[in-house]
Amino acid sequence: MSKPRVRRTNASVGAAIADARLRAGFSQAQLARRLNRPQSYVSKIETGVRDVGVREFVWIVQRIGENSLQLLEQLCRDDDFEDLDRRVKRGRF
Template sequence: MSSSRYELFQKALADARLEKGLTQSEVATRLRKPQSYVSKYESGERRLDVIEFLEVCEAMSVSPNSILKKTQPAS
């Protein structure tokens, strides 16, 4: 279950970025990280810790709750 839930998390982050009209490079610049940082957490190659997640949300001007709500498996 945690694996599929993390996939929902990855998708929610990528979808939020796209909905804001941001590229991976733009988010990375806001985070002062290389573009590969964004690519890796969106693809699942790298996991985010809680603080990193909050920083990503701030960089995209997205509510952390809006992302977390999308990680709930459909019941």
């Protein structure tokens, strides 16, 4: 995966986490306290600066109180993954 592609994916994941956090009514600081992490940790994830693995994604979304599978399915339906589909079909994954 190229660097720009990774940044776009990180930004999409971060935006989904930010949306879930806002729906739950939490500030970044409140979520950070739930995660026992500094507020900057949440900020870096939400802005796509920090990469989030699957386990970490599930852990964060569960602490928000949302369904991680539903949120992941929504991410996979987003247009952001169309390029990945094309690359897989061409054997360039």
